[in-house]
Amino acid sequence: MPDVPRHKSKHERLAAHPLVTDEGRVTLVEPLDRSRNGEVRSAVKREVAAAGVDCRFADFRSGSDVDWTGLYEALRAEGASRRRIGAVRDLADRFERPYPSLLRLRVDPDTELNFEPGQYVTLRSGDTPRAYSLANAPAEHELEFCIRRVPGGRLTSELFVHVEEGDEVVVRGPYGEMALSNPSSRDVVFLATGTGVAPFRSMIEHLFATGQDTYRGTERDVWLFLGCAWRDDLPYREWFESLAEDHERFHFVPTLTREPLLSDWSGEVDYVQQVFAKYLDGAAVDRSSVPQSMQRYVEAEPVGTQARLDPDDLDLYACGINAMVETLVRTARSVGVPEAHMDYEGFG
Structure with a gap:
């Protein structure tokens, strides 16, 4: 032999x-x-008009000094909800960020x-x-x-x-010591926020280029859960979308917490760990170990594919800012992902 x-x-x-x-x-x-200040202006005007505030407060242009504090005060004076004021703050942050x-x-x-x-x-x-x-x-x-x-x-x-x-x-x-595990029959899950996806693009490209998306003739499901605020914050979005079109068992799941303020985004909008929980096979999760705050996500219906994850049968990788990685790993442990099959790295 x-x-x-x-x-x-x-x-x-x-x-x-x-x-x-x-x-x-x-x-x-x-x-x-890209600069989306035109979209931001329109969105702010919609929020201001809906609150009954004089739209002159929202009459601004790129590069101008905007009296955001005055706008917040005007919204509060009209009894605008905390949600609406929070939305305008998010839009202000987007408008003021450098491009x-x-x-x-x-x-x-x-x-x-x-x-x-x-x-x-x-x-x-x-x-x-x-x-x-x-x-x-x-x-x-x-x-x-x-x-x-x-x-x-x-x-x-x-x-x-x-x-x-x-x-x-x-x-x-x-x-760095984060690297792909040796090929196995286990599915592969990547959890990332923002530029934390950079090492995973390297891993995913290498994984498919070297045939590690199959094991002994059987295809493995490869998942990428990527969380950002806005759609154009998603690094390599078009590359991942193209890969998903070419490989049926590559699942790209972006989740955008603020994008609905600017567009008709119909995808996931929760945090990465919450979206990950939605795609788990509920029958494979020991609910007694899942925090109460996460229970509803394990039970929720996801937006995309009908494929589901067995937490005991996957290799999980997480990367992003330190606080977020800690949350991602804590969630993975609570739903039953074995510690021996997790690899993660934080920054910032």
Whole structure:
């Protein structure tokens, strides 16, 4: 009987990639979001008119100083609901945020950088290095990053304001221990918020490119739950949608908490952990361990596919800001995902 080649463990694969410092040239700088101030103005006017407030309060243009405080006071004086005032605050935040706020950046390193999908590097422009997850599969020579503008962030601000194609940056890495588990019959679930999806794009692209979406001839369901405020905050939305069209068992589930304020969005609107709970097979969940606040989501009907998840039969990965990852992992534990089959990483 021929020897069956052994898969290297995750830790063996991570250890195989040496830490390197290299220079690289920026080859692409592309905004992923867009200015939606026209839509915001229209939405604010609708909210103001519905509350019976003088619409002159909502007569503003991009680049103008808006008296938001005066508008909130006028809404309160007319007895506007907390929900309506909260909606206007959310719209004000969207109007005031700088554009672009989400950037796609590609770098051509001088030498090949070997890494595992899910790892990150530091980028240095000037004197300030900052860590960013790699969003491309290892098969590509160029490195791709998805970067959120951080108000007051030194390197982030410099990248958004000054970086141009052809600029030189210093790349150091790879770092990080989050990586794909060895292939198995288990389904794969990725939970992310915002740019936390970057390492998962790398993992998902690699997973399908190397045939890890099947195990011993059987297809695995691969899920991505991605939470953001607005539709254009979804990094790589079109790429994931195209992948879902090409692969029936890849399920892309975006959830947008504020998008209904600007459009007729009919998808999920709850937080990522709540949406994840909706897609679980209720019969496979021990309700006694699920917090009361999550019970209704386990029982709720999801918006999209009829496919369901067995929490005891999946590999789960989570990435995003620290507080959100803690919530995602706590939810996963409560519904019965084994600790041994979870891998997660937080930032910020």
